[in-house]
Each structure stands twice: as structure tokens, then as C-alpha cells.
Amino acid sequence: MSKLLVKPSKPDSNGRIHAITPASAGWTYVGFEVYRLKAGQSVKQATGDREACLVMLSGKARVASGGQDFGVIGGRASPFEPDPWSFYAPAKSDWSLTAETDCEVALCTAPGTGTLPARVIRPDQVGQETRGKGTNTRHVRNILPETEPAESLLVVEVITPSGHWSSYPPHKHDRDALPNESLLEETYYHRLNPPQGYALQRVYTDDRSLDETLAASDGDVVLVPKGYHPVGAPHGYELYYLNVMAGPKRVWKFHNDPDHEWMLKQA
Numbered sequence: 001m002s003k004l005l006v007k008p009s010k011p012d013s014n015g016r017i018h019a020i021t022p023a024s025a026g027w028t029y030v031g032f033e034v035y036r037l038k039a040g041q042s043v044k045q046a047t048g049d050r051e052a053c054l055v056m057l058s059g060k061a062r063v064a065s066g067g068q069d070f071g072v073i074g075g076r077a078s079p080f081e082p083d084p085w086s087f088y089a090p091a092k093s094d095w096s097l098t099a100e101t102d103c104e105v106a107l108c109t110a111p112g113t114g115t116l117p118a119r120v121i122r123p124d125q126v127g128q129e130t131r132g133k134g135t136n137t138r139h140v141r142n143i144l145p146e147t148e149p150a151e152s153l154l155v156v157e158v159i160t161p162s163g164h165w166s167s168y169p170p171h172k173h174d175r176d177a178l179p180n181e182s183l184l185e186e187t188y189y190h191r192l193n194p195p196q197g198y199a200l201q202r203v204y205t206d207d208r209s210l211d212e213t214l215a216a217s218d219g220d221v222v223l224v225p226k227g228y229h230p231v232g233a234p235h236g237y238e239l240y241y242l243n244v245m246a247g248p249k250r251v252w253k254f255h256n257d258p259d260h261e262w263m264l265k266q267a
Helices: 261-265
Strands: 016-020 031-037 042-046 050-058 060-065 068-074 086-089 094-099 103-111 119-121 127-131 138-144 154-160 174-177 181-183 185-193 198-204 211-217 221-224 238-246
Touching (some): 050 068, 050 138, 068 119, 086 094, 185 198
Antiparallel strands (some): 016 031, 050 086, 154 238
């Protein structure tokens, strides 16, 4: 199996099914975990030298950080529903989460120094937009964009309708060459509706030294260390993915594959 495709494990004692670290991914910045918790189950961590964004994929949970109770967040039944709740915990702090209902929670991490306060990110603070047209249409929820406070993290949800393409035309962000392109590692956490479906994702570079096409099942993570990374949702299956990005600068500037950029110029 490709090293870029990470399958979920059975829940450990903390309910964790994914535990991707910079060391396990072979890169520098992005960490990603997923927890599936039963009602009443708790999990907590010290952030150390990494900031964290907890995204409630489904269910409700009570969250605390630095001795402060931030209350109950979440509420949607699945990530395909709108209105995500999230929580930001700075570096050099801690967080704890107790499930009020069965829930699924994503933990997104990247380097930080602890200069920002902990905060809840409410659904009304999440910018929403529709990108593309025709079968390139997808729906974006900007949980932690570069316009909102964080030190390294960029976090976004995307819903790709059945039969549509996303992250398309193919683009990349693997060079520290601002203002034209930024270097950002990226993870894709894929969910399918209905869950027996699959998504197709290609990760490739201009010189094809990396060129892999992956079939991602419900709950899989695709690692994008470099290169272009389009993804498609087959007919009959709605695709959700949660993107986590981080790099040396907290700026999202991408470069389109010149072979496919022509379609952006069509009326």
C-alpha cells in the first residue's frame, strides 16, 4: 500500500483511530489525529511546542483548556451536515474534551510558541463559499483560514458533491517562493456518504518522480508532502474531506498545473 494512504486503526484506549505525526509522515509541520469517543469518554493532551485545533466532526463534547471550562461544543450528526464547531488551544497549554454524546473529533496540530489565547470557533465564525462551476463545484467551510488568528495552522472542510472533482484543476503548494507559491504540507481526511464509497486522489509532481493515484475509503487519510493533488467523488457518493495545512509561513498560495490551467479561462 502507498505510504501516502493511511488507514484508520481500531480505537485505542483513548478512542484514537489516527495518529499522524511529522515523524510518521516524514515531514516537518503537520500532525493529525482522529478520536471516536463514546458518551462520557474523555481525552486530554498537553500541547507542548504545537498549537492545536479540535474539530467536532460529529456529536457534542465539553472542552476545557488552561483550567478554564469553555462549555459544550458541537451538535451535528455527521461531517456532511453544516455548522462545524471547533476549538483552538495554543502551544504551551493543555486541553481536555469529554464526550456528551458519541462523537468524532479531529485534532489538527502544527508548530507554535503559545502567543494566542484558547478560544471556541463557533459556526457563525466559519466562512463558507462555493468554488468552481459545473462538475468542479464544491462547498468550502473555512474553519481556520489565514485571516483568523493562529501561528501555523490552516484548517478547512470541503464537501464535494457526487460525480464532482475538487482541488481541481490540479494545484500544488510545495515551494517557499512567495508571493507566487507557499510551502505547505497537507493532510486530507476523507469521509464518504454512503460510507461504502471511495474517492480517487492523485498526487504527482511535474517531473513525475512522485505520481500515485489512490483509492481512499471512508475514514482514510491521504498525505500530500508535495505535488499536485486533485480528488474526485464517483457518481453516487458525496465526499467530505478535512484539510490541515502548515509550513514555514502561514500563507496559502498555490500554483496550478499549467497543463490544466486552461479550463479556468473558459467562460
